[in-house]
Amino acid sequence: MTDRATMKCVLVEAPHSMRIDERPVPRPTQGQVRVRVHFAGICGSDLHIYHGDHPYVEFPRVIGHEFAGVIDAVGSGVPQSRIGERVAVTPVISCGDCTSCRAGRPNVCLNLKVVGVHVEGGFAEYCCVPEALACALPAGVDDRSAATVEPFSIAANMLSRTGVSADDCALVYGAGPIGMTVVQALKGVHGVAPLIVADRLDDRLDRARSAGADMVINVDRTPLDETLARHGLAPTLIIDAACHPAILEQAMRIAAPAARIGLMGFGATPSAVSQQILNRKELTICASRLNNLKFPEVIEWMRRGQINPAQFISHTFAAQRVQEAFDLLETDPTACSKVLLDFTAA
Ligand code: NAI
Ligand code: MN
Numbered sequence: 155m156t157d158r159a160t161m162k163c164v165l166v167e168a169p170h171s172m173r174i175d176e177r178p179v180p181r182p183t184q185g186q187v188r189v190r191v192h193f194a195g196i197c198g199s200d201l202h203i204y205h206g207d208h209p210y211v212e213f214p215r216v217i218g219h220e221f222a223g224v225i226d227a228v229g230s231g232v233p234q235s236r237i238g239e240r241v242a243v244t245p246v247i248s249c250g251d252c253t254s255c256r257a258g259r260p261n262v263c264l265n266l267k268v269v270g271v272h273v274e275g276g277f278a279e280y281c282c283v284p285e286a287l288a289c290a291l292p293a294g295v296d297d298r299s300a301a302t303v304e305p306f307s308i309a310a311n312m313l314s315r316t317g318v319s320a321d322d323c324a325l326v327y328g329a330g331p332i333g334m335t336v337v338q339a340l341k342g343v344h345g346v347a348p349l350i351v352a353d354r355l356d357d358r359l360d361r362a363r364s365a366g367a368d369m370v371i372n373v374d375r376t377p378l379d380e381t382l383a384r385h386g387l388a389p390t391l392i393i394d395a396a397c398h399p400a401i402l403e404q405a406m407r408i409a410a411p412a413a414r415i416g417l418m419g420f421g422a423t424p425s426a427v428s429q430q431i432l433n434r435k436e437l438t439i440c441a442s443r444l445n446n447l448k449f450p451e452v453i454e455w456m457r458r459g460q461i462n463p464a465q466f467i468s469h470t471f472a473a474q475r476v477q478e479a480f481d482l483l484e485t486d487p488t489a490c491s492k493v494l495l496d497f498t499a500a
Contacts, residue, residue: 155227155237156190156280162500163278164476167214169206174474175216179280182229186282187236189243191497193301193470194276195220196479198331203271204480211271219245219269221276222300223497225288232285241288242295242303243276244449245269261311261446268444277476279500289449295456298470299463301494306452306461307445308418309335314448315440316391316414318344323410325350325382325389326367328396329358331492332418334365334466336393341366342460348387352378353396357488365465379408389413399423402439411435418442469493473500 158179165175182188200217202208211217222242228234247267248260255263269275269283291300313336318324324346326333333351340346350369351362359370371381382388388410394401397419405415406427415437431437455461468491471479479493 161279163216165214166204166217172204180282182227182282184230185285186229187225187232187285187288188227188280188282189223190226191221191223191276191281192297194218194495195301196493216274216278217270218275218277220301220304240291242291242300243283244287246444261444279497292457298467299456302463302466302492303449303452306335307448308332309339310448310452311445312416312442313339315442316416320345322346322391323348323387323389324391327352327394327401329353329362333395336395337362337365337367338461343455355488382408399425403427406431409437414438414440416440467492467494470496473497
């Protein structure tokens with residue numbers, strides 16, 4: 155347990171106002187563990203919070219929901235034996251009691267709280283969370299990789315919603331960080347072929363190819379539907395990790411009958427779709443939010459080497475340089491995949 159009185163953390167005080175704050179080291183309350191954070195990943199949603207266009211956040215807020223470290227203190231009711239455990243933290247705090255929780259869907263809990271959004275997050279040297287959120291890591295999963303369990307859990311959840319078979323012909327829209335976790339999981343875990351990735355940026359498509367995509371399509375240069383038709387490909391599994399409202403209509407048109415379409419976006423703009431296509435092909439449309447207890451599965455993928463977090467991580471910045479890291483993500487997104495903050499020496 156630390157004898158330090160204060161810690162450094164990344165505080166978004168108000169939209170466009172972010173700074174390193176010095177705060178008392180938090181004490182774990184009943185049922186909580188305190189995590190000494192080692193590495194934390196920056197998510198697109200952290201940029202949204204910073205710009206004040208995140209619907210749920212309240213300011214000021216210590217942000218960060220993708221993080222891992224080691225348990226250094228526990229509150230009452232938590233076994234002392236957890237101190238010293240290396241953990242990745244899932245950000246999903248559920249009540250355990252509502253209709254969603256009872257139905258086994260705690261990630262859409264009626265009283266959902268997300269770490270780093272509704273409560274103080276992991277861009278800090280120390281962060282206290284409910285014990286159940288801290289998932290043990292095996293020795294084979296290093297500290298940096300551990301900070302990427304959360305984004306990979308997004309893919310794990312999406313694919314558990316759609317189901318995956320090695321016989322699927324899969325199409326992923328978007329080769330941003332989230333699309334890349336889906337690509338790695340489809341290839342590395344499920345061995346899907348062919349795996350087609352569509353984006354508008356060649357650098358990102360190059361990354362997707364390195365991650366195992368069999369075909370990449372720059373939709374700004376070649377119309378996706380024509381390219382697929384020319385190759386005689388009708389996807390049976392489509393994941394939209396680009397999340398433009400126009401994509402669903404196209405996805406339904408190019409999908410094979412009985413295909414599953416997974417949607418990940420949070421945009422408010424409606425998509426115009428035809429029930430005729432939906433029902434003629436008997437398509438399944440699946441939604442996915444955060445993760446439903448997927449951390450152990452993702453940690454196992456990492457332990458077995460089925461996914462490659464090192465390829466996913468493009469940069470690591472000392473936590474003090476968080477502003478620089480945010481600026482890089484905004485000015486040069488194609489150069490970035492997952493950008494980590496290092497809190498070990500904060
Ligand atoms: P990103 O913006 O870095 O990546 C999106 C990619 O889609 C970009 O590379 C862009 O060039 C590409 N794109 C744009 N229009 C396209 C089109 N018409 N066809 C093909 N590609 C196109 O975003 P990131 O961080 O990868 O996240 C992707 C989405 O996932 C976001 O909308 C985010 O809100 C959502 N998300 C959903 C979660 C969930 O639990 N459902 C969790 C995390 C993110
Ligand atoms: Mn995230």
